[in-house]
Amino acid sequence: AQKVTQAQTEISVVEKEDVTLDCVYETRDTTYYLFWYKQPPSGELVFLIRRNSFDEQNEISGRYSWNFQKSTSSFNFTITASQVVDSAVYFCALSVPYSGGGADGLTFGKGTHLIIQP
Amino acid sequence: NAGVTQTPKFQVLKTGQSMTLQCAQDMNHEYMSWYRQDPGMGLRLIHYSVGAGITDQGEVPNGYNVSRSTTEDFPLRLLSAAPSQTSVYFCASSYSYRDPKNIQYFGAGTRLSVL
Numbered sequence: 672a673q674k675v676t677q678a679q680t681e682i683s684v685v686e687k688e689d690v691t692l693d694c695v696y697e698t699r700d701t702t703y704y705l706f707w708y709k710q711p712p713s714g715e716l717v718f719l720i721r722r723n724s725f726d727e728q729n730e731i732s733g734r735y736s737w738n739f740q741k742s743t744s745s746f747n748f749t750i751t752a753s754q755v756v757d758s759a760v761y762f763c764a765l766s767v768p769y770s771g772g773g774a775d776g777l778t779f780g781k782g783t784h785l786i787i788q789p
Numbered sequence: 790n791a792g793v794t795q796t797p798k799f800q801v802l803k804t805g806q807s808m809t810l811q812c813a814q815d816m817n818h819e820y821m822s823w824y825r826q827d828p829g830m831g832l833r834l835i836h837y838s839v840g841a842g843i844t845d846q847g848e849v850p851n852g853y854n855v856s857r858s859t860t861e862d863f864p865l866r867l868l869s870a871a872p873s874q875t876s877v878y879f880c881a882s883s884y885s886y887r888d889p890k891n892i893q894y895f896g897a898g899t900r901l902s903v904l
Contacts, residue, residue, distance in 0.1 A: 779832040
């Protein structure tokens with residue numbers, strides 16, 4: 672079975688600070704994908720990034736960066752120079768190849784509520 | 790540019806009532822799924838479908854039924870609502886179930902309260 676752990680339930684920082692959201696995953700599959708989704712106060716779920724298990728290159732997109740480390744089963748998300756608009760709940764999720772045995776789909780962590788104070 | 794459309798956005802039910810949450814996608818996606826989101830629990834998979842006529846249970850299927858008669862639609866039925874089903878429900882779809890890389894796109898959600 673798959674498991675995703677986001678140990679930080681809530682993080683509060685002041686605007687312009689850097690912040691890192693942690694994600695640790697468990698799976699026996701050697702092929703898998705990791706995702707980050709953002710849920711702003713309006714409630715929708717917005718896809719941010721996808722990373723496969725064979726690509727450990729870090730990714731940077733503007734103020735966002737992601738650090739994937741297979742050795743520690745982690746896929747952490749860093750926001751540099753945070754802004755109030757970054758306030759949201761962020762979910763890390765894991766996808767493995769379809770097995771047909773039920774429960775196939777994304778396995779989500781419980782989410783981290785990020786509060787950026789002006 | 791509709792994507793995944795869920796109706797209604799809000800619903801209040803009394804215990805024992807039945808209702809159907811609607812979900813439609815216009816992207817010709819093969820895979821569709823329903824999740825529920827509860828405080829501190831993240832999103833949990835209720836049911837999913839890998840194509841028209843094919844459905845399967847997820848992590849928390851009890852109390853819910855689904856069917857998929859067309860590629861576009863994947864309704865979720867509550868036959869006898871219970872207060873424990875108070876939650877926010879999300880429908881999602883992706884291009885194919887065959888490759889775990891496929892991104893799941895989510896609807897805006899339905900907020901359900903059962904009194």
